[in-house]
Amino acid sequence: MSLVPEIDYGTPASRSAEPVTLTIDGQQITVPAGTSIMRAAMDTGIQVPKLCATDSVEAFGSCRLCLVEIAGRAGTPASCTTPVAPGMVVSTQTERLKQIRKGVMELYISDHPLDCLTCAANGDCELQDMAGAVGLREVRYGYDGESHTKQEKDESNPYFTFDPSKCIVCSRCVRACEEVQGTFALTIQGRGFDSKVSPGALADDFLSSECVSCGACVQACPTATLSEKSLIEIGQPEHSVVTTCAYCGVGCSFKAEMRGEELVRMVPYKDGKANRGHSCVKGRFAWGYANHKERILKPMIRESIDQPWREVSWEVAIDRVASEFKRLQAKDGRLAIGGITSSRCTNEETYLVQKLIRGGFGNNNVDTCARVCHSPTGFGLSQAFGTSAGTQDFDSVEQSDVIVVIGANPTDAHPVFASRMKKRLRAGARLIVIDPRRTDLVRSAHIEADYHLPLRPGTNAAILNALAHTIVTEGLTNEAFVRAFCDRDAFEYWAEFVSRPENSPEAVGLLSGVSPDAIRGAARLYATGGNGAIYYGLGVTEHSQGTTTVMAIANLAMVTGNLGRKGVGVNPLRGQNNVQGSCDMGSFPHELTGYRHISDDAMRGTFEALWGRKLDGEPGLRIPNMFDAAIEGTFKGLYVQGEDILQSDPNTAHVVRALSAMECVVVQDLFLNETANYAHVFLPGSTFLEKDGTFTNAERRINRVRKVMTPKNGKADWEITLDIAKAMGFPMHYDHPSQIMDEIAKMTPTFTGVSYELLEKEGSVQWPCNEKAPLGTPVMHIGGFVRGKGNFLITEYIPTDEKTGPRFPLLLTTGRILSQYNVGAQTRRTENVVWHDEDVLEIHPHDAEQRGVRDGDWVRLDSRAGSTSLRATITERVAPGVVYTTFHHPETQANVITTDYSDWATNCPEYKVTAVQISPSNGPSDWQREYGEQAERSRRILKVAAE
Amino acid sequence: MSDDNKLVMMANQIGRFYVPQKQVEPVGAIATHIRKFWDPRMRAAIITHLDHGGAGLDPPVREAVQRLKERA
Helix, strand or coil: CCCCCCCCCCCCCCCCCCCEEEEEEEEEEEEEEEEEHHHHHHCCCCHHHHHHHCCCCCCCCCCCCCEEEECCCCCCECCCCCCCCCCCCCECCCCHHHHHHHHHHCCCCCCCCHHHHCCCCCCCCHHHHHHHCCCCCCCCCCCCCCCCCCCCCCCCCCCCCEEEHHHCCCCCHHHHHHHHHHCCCEEEECCCCCCEEECCCCCCCCCCCCCCCHHHHHHHHCCCCCEEEEHHHHCCCCCCEEECCCCCCCCCCCEEEEECCEEEEEEEEECCCCCCCCHHHHHHCCHHHHHCCCCCCCCCCCCCCCEEEEECCCHHHHHHHHHHCCCHHHHHHHHHEEECCCCCCCCCHHHHHHHHHHHHCCCEEEEECCCCCCEEEEEEEHHHHHCCCCCHHHHHHHHHEEEEEEECCCCCCCHHHHHHHHHHHHCCCCEEECCCCCCCCCCCCCCEEEEEECCCCCCCCHHHHHHHHHHHHHHCCHHHHHHHCHHHHHHHHHHHCCCHHHHHHHHHHHHHHCHHHHHHHHHHHHHHHHCEEEEECCHHHHCCCCCHHHHHHHHHHHHHCCCCCCEEEEEEEECCCHHHHHCCCCCCCCCEEECECCCCHHHHHHHHHHHHHCCCCCCCCCHHHHHHHHHHHHCCCEECCCCCCCHCCCHHHHHHHHHCCCEEEEEEECCCHHHHHHHHHEEEECCCHCCEEEECCCEEEEEEECCCCCCCCCCCCHHHHHHHHHHCCCCCCCCCCCHHHHHHHCCCCHHCCCCCHHHHHCCCEEEEEEEEEEECCCCCCCCCCCCEEEECCCCCCCCCCCCCCCCCEEHHHHHHECCCCCCCCCCCCCCCCCCCCCCCEEECHHHHHHHHCCCEEEEEEEECCEEEEEEEECCCCCCCCEEEEECCCCCCHHHHHCCCCCCCCCCCCCCCCCEEEEECCCCHHHHHHHHHHHHHHHCEEECCCCC | CCCCCHHHHHHHHHHHHCCCHHHHHHHHHHHHHHHHEEECCHHHHEEEEEEEECCCCCCHHHHHHHHHHHCC
């Protein structure tokens, strides 16, 4: 094994299609117009010395090391800033250049501490490399330069240090922060010899600055100035493995850089097609949970939830699972048990869990956490287009002219994609934000939305209908597209519907609180501004009209012809790393892999033949239905792989009642999560670092997950499922996850071309990947829809039954923050708590003043479902009448507040609209205290020798 | 599951989407949606609720549940 090599071409690739031929050091080469001489040279294998250039940022031309000579031109231009020209003859190595470079390096080294042997970058330092490359043998100015060694290191960031003495002021970090991340947190302070990289004002350090710890600066730094603390502590890695991040649905590719089985650092992989070499604080740095002391590594059982856990062998634990599930089925019937697949686990693991339930349990009581996030996307888009997934790849945003972001906060929840989107916005794309909150996208560094429609929560469908009304009634319909690709009758019906007065911006403005002029302006911009792309998140789906709103989005894209090419499309931003994959793998109770309904006898028969089991043709219970059935007494056993339903699902008290009513809850996870407080068997899970498999991200991209260390718990998650299946009398035989993928490909029309061999070759592919598209499908619906003609559906606005009133006059909406991930089970066990160690309630100054609430006060949050207490933060990010919080911390249990209301088609909970009241409080509520005590009792572990 | 009100509310929600649709027969579409996505015990419960008078069911939803019952 060795380090995965990556070539730094010095400057970004040119997108020009025009070829230019030139000669460099006697070699003729043809490159795209606009390519720098430096990059063209690297294309031929000639590495021009450089320090300030790297191919993740635009050329800067400051270090004066990459000079070249060009025949017929005077001087020694910098190769990074000089574009190629036809017939150009370039020399990269001449006596004059050698002397200049040596002189430059002498100046650098005269002011650089020469502590190379003890430097963290020893062996991976570009300054060191360049000294070697230019043949530096002496420094005429001596070694007693200023060296800035007395300047204090900034070690405030938990993950990396800034050592100004090592800085050569190349500005790569500053430019990476601007160009790659788009935060503009760094600057060069001072002039001349006093120039220094600074995170904002004089008083700021990295932690107190605007820095979001994405790591782009660390990645760009050519010396040890910005270094990972893990690298400083452990030393240089000796091998690396390309794998996929296990956090959000962007699915970034990383190199896991290793020393033996110890992870030194995660470095974003430049060839990763989702992230293109960028990262966020979670994927780049927040992997410490894998070694956290609270991780459970041994199976445990107990007779009842008031008892402490008892460590047992794998055999005993698996036997307990199987014997209990069999007992419950014998007592309460075949349908009395079920399971939940994990969107944090791999496709292969998810496939196995649903196979176990359908084949081993003999029912379809299988669901996944997509139920509570993007299930409306699956159903809505399948009805409109014929597929249950987004239409584009992430690269597509680079060709968008108008970007519409609805109910999503990518800056926090999908940060790497947000950076790519912001880069396009800074280049001139226009922006429409539809969100109750004034999110970062509305106005931040060098970005300002053309329109922000701050709608009242729950009025999404109405707003989208009003946008459509404007487009249709003002003659902005893309008639050619509709005529060619859409069902004409459906369009006519829909056009008549949206044209009605009740869908006008003026009428909708009254109920949504959005200015009719803004609605009309936004509609005109989307319809006429060029390539229009819609990106949306859980602010769309987690409503009683979630599916209707997804359909309304599809209608807008169709009526404007914004489908079937780059730069456009309907793009759901998926929450967890493998939400798309878990849905693809047949995790829903009504369908098998590839979204095929379980009632299809012929299709089901192919699975029956392969698995050797008769399968039930009736849909099973969805997660909320499982809870209801448990309380009713007909559902008694649950296998939960990698999901914390107690913390993440709505109406916590209801979930507690349901779990308490079950006789055997099996939790497979890394930690004793909140659900485990009500479990009878705990099976320790493995991290993404400890297993092979694949994740499918929000752009349908199937990416490899590669094992870099032995599972600390002894088994990968897929192996645990195999053990349960065998004990249940439904043995499955796989030696490696690649064989599971082979079975998935065999059984799933959209996956028939997928194999580990292909993924090794291509890096990743986007489904559909089959005989029609052997290398996958970056953009869907080119030249027609999967279902045939695009289907316009009537999307009548129906207000939610969750109403505000005198008792509950405010609307609560929930979401995520950058540093934490979902229920926080992973990120709360990392240094990310430095940024967010508790959930807080955002409240508008007007609402706060009315209630006598000051910033930082404890407040009580009441809804019809329950109460909790948390601290308030007063901000104008939320509109008057709206409050907001996150759900990352079990001490808060934000879902104590949320209700049972759900989407009409899918039962996706209505997290985004809860009527609440706020009142001053002295601290945590009685319920929180009682819950905390119960959780503590429940986590007791009797340390006994394994049986 | 014994909470009939919840099932009635869910069924009516489905009904309110399909009733305005022009290209499907609403009662049939409501029945199909329930048949495709509701577990058999939920379908049995809503049919039982109809047998007990069907309180709260909107008229087209009532018809759809009746149709489910006839095909059960």
